[in-house]
Amino acid sequence: xxxxxxxxxxxxxxxxxxxxxxxxxxxxxxxxxxxxxxxxxxxxxxxxxxxxxxxxxxxxxxxxxxxxxxxxxxxxxxxxxxxxxxxxxxxxxxxxxxxxxxxxxxxxxxxxxxxxxxxxxxxxxxxxxxxxxxxxxxxxxxxxxxxxxxxxxxxxxxxxxxxxxxxxxxxxxxxxxxxxxxxxxxxxxxxxxxxxxxxxxxxxx
Amino acid sequence: xxxxxxxxxxxxxxxxxxxxxxxxxxxxxxxxxxxxxxxxxxxxxxxxxxxxxxxxxxxxxxxxxxxxxxxxxxxxxxxxxxxxxxxxxxxxxxxxxxxxxxxxxxxxxxxxxxxxxxxxxxxxxxxxxxxxxxxxxxxxxxxxxxxxxxxxxx
Numbered sequence: 001x002x003x004x005x006x007x008x009x010x011x012x013x014x015x016x017x018x019x020x021x022x023x024x025x026x027x028x029x030x031x032x033x034x035x036x037x038x039x040x041x042x043x044x045x046x047x048x049x050x051x052x053x054x055x056x057x058x059x060x061x062x063x064x065x066x067x068x069x070x071x072x073x074x075x076x077x078x079x080x081x082x083x084x085x086x087x088x089x090x091x092x093x094x095x096x097x098x099x100x101x102x103x104x105x106x107x108x109x110x111x112x113x114x115x116x117x118x119x120x121x122x123x124x125x126x127x128x129x130x131x132x133x134x135x136x137x138x139x140x141x142x143x144x145x146x147x148x149x150x151x152x153x154x155x156x157x158x159x160x161x162x163x164x165x166x167x168x169x170x171x172x173x174x175x176x177x178x179x180x181x182x183x184x185x186x187x188x189x190x191x192x193x194x195x196x197x198x199x200x201x202x203x204x205x
Numbered sequence: 206x207x208x209x210x211x212x213x214x215x216x217x218x219x220x221x222x223x224x225x226x227x228x229x230x231x232x233x234x235x236x237x238x239x240x241x242x243x244x245x246x247x248x249x250x251x252x253x254x255x256x257x258x259x260x261x262x263x264x265x266x267x268x269x270x271x272x273x274x275x276x277x278x279x280x281x282x283x284x285x286x287x288x289x290x291x292x293x294x295x296x297x298x299x300x301x302x303x304x305x306x307x308x309x310x311x312x313x314x315x316x317x318x319x320x321x322x323x324x325x326x327x328x329x330x331x332x333x334x335x336x337x338x339x340x341x342x343x344x345x346x347x348x349x350x351x352x353x354x355x356x357x358x359x
Contacts, residue, residue, distance in 0.1 A: 081249065082335040095318035095333040101248040101263050103271055109227050110247045110266035173247040 046203045051191035052157075053132040055181035056139075060166035064120050065127035071120055072128070075179055091119040106170030113178070115165035122146055136202045154196050158189045210272045212236065213282025224270035228262075229253045231269045232279055240280035240309050244337070251336030254310040254317075255279045261317035280309035283316055292316045295353035303340035311336050315350050324354050 055061065063072040069086040070079045084092060091098045101110075102118040121127075124144040127135045138144050139153060148156065157163060167185035169178035181188065195201075209218040212232070219235050232238050232255065241264060244252030248266035255264050256278040257271075284290035289297065292315045302308045311334065318325055318333045325333070330350055338346070 083332065084335075085332070093332045094321040094329075095261050095314065096335055097260075100254075100261050101266050103267060105268075107225075107227075107248075107266045107268060109225070109268075110263075112248045112263075112266040173249075 048191040048194035048198065049132075049136070049201070049203060051183055051187060052195050053135065054183055055166065055188045056127075056135060056157075057132060058166065058181040060169060060178070060181055061163070062127055065125055066120065067126040067128040067130075069120075069123065077128075086120050086123065089119075090122055106168070108171055111171055111173030111175070113165070113170050115162045117162055131205060133202055133205050140200060140202070150196065150200060154192065157192045206270070208269055208273050210275050210277055212238075212277040213279060219269070221269060225268045227265050228255070228257075228267045228269045228272055228277070229264035232264060232277075238279050238281050242306055242309060244307065244310070249337070250307065250310070251314060252307045252310040254313040254336065256313060256317060259317070259320060261314050278313075280313060283313065290316060291356035292319065292349075292353040294356055295349040298352060299345050299349040301342055301345045301349050303342055307336060307338045307340075308342075311338065311346060315346075315353060318350075319354055319357055323357055325350065 059072070059075050059077050063074075063077060066072055066086075071084055071086075072078060073080050082096075084096075087093045087097065092100070098118045101112050103112075103114040104116050104118075105114045106112075107114060124146070125138060127138065130138065140150065142148065145153060164185060166181050167188075169180060171177050183191070206222070206224045207218055207220050208224065209216065211217065217236065219231055221231065221235075229241060229243060232241050233243070241255050242252040243265065244250035246265050248263040251263060253264040254261050256262065256276075257267065258275050284293045290312075292312050296302070296308065296312060301311075314334055314336055318329070322329055322333075327347065330347055334346070334350065
């Protein structure tokens with residue numbers, strides 16, 4: 001009888017430890033490979049996933065993950081003015097590129113937004129038109145995410161100044177503040193970390 | 206705040222209260238180089254185009270603090286009457302300007318393009334030369350760009 005109880009207790013303790021871990025290292029999470037966790041069926045609690053995706057599907061993010069190699073602008077996601085396109089290195093054309101107008105920070109004189117390494121996400125990371133599940137699957141797929149490990153994706157999502165620019169988008173040429181994602185930066189970062197800590201489970205459609 | 210850079214080959218320092226002041230204002234109002242024009246003020250028209258470390262930049266949207274330690278070239282430094290840059294020479298040959306206001310920006314954008322792509326196709330020109338000319342001199346400009354490319358290879 002004691003043996004049977006022990007069999008129940010061990011997984012419960014393990015699961016609780018995982019949830020309580022503050023510095024969960026996804027890559028060292030034994031046995032569960034990225035591939036297997038990515039393919040898991042719907043989680044029972046998708047709160048962190050849904051919060052994270054509410055930001056990642058916002059135009060502030062999607063506008064630079066186009067599916068037609070043309071960056072988008074504004075909340076209505078219109079094609080970038082002047083025929084701007086991806087170019088060979090995701091930063092526009094040879095002489096007219098992102099840095100012709102965009103610098104390392106927002107410019108309040110012109111209303112032109114800016115952040116370090118301003119440019120498009122790689123073509124393999126096209127998110128425009130994808131569902132939340134498809135975006136997350138793409139994001140965690142090394143063959144499409146630039147060979148990034150889960151920890152590198154976690155770092156990109158929570159520390160890259162270009163990603164976090166979404167919460168400091170500055171003002172437009174008319175002096176009107178740009179809309180931010182629907183949750184705060186702090187809540188977004190907590191949700192991303194929580195989602196990874198829970199195993200980065202991608203819910204089904 | 207003191208900001209130092211080279212402009213048209215000469216060292217220059219400016220003492221400026223707001224380091225976010227557009228480079229355009231510094232070039233025009235402090236350094237009295239009026240060839241670079243103010244057009245839209247929102248990096249859309251390209252009239253304010255100059256070069257920073259060889260890259261075409263819309264100077265109305267470029268904080269002067271970013272120019273620290275860099276090489277800035279304006280239309281005044283591209284060439285002169287006696288020794289025009291191939292782009293300027295081609296512009297003269299094809300009598301490109303009408304009112305002329307936007308032309309320094311176009312010339313600087315074209316010079317930046319030819320430095321990277323000495324023989325641009327029409328498609329390359331369409332992709333890279335996206336400034337705005339209200340006189341619509343685009344047809345003559347296209348011819349002049351091809352002529353400048355040829356002059357540059359002579």
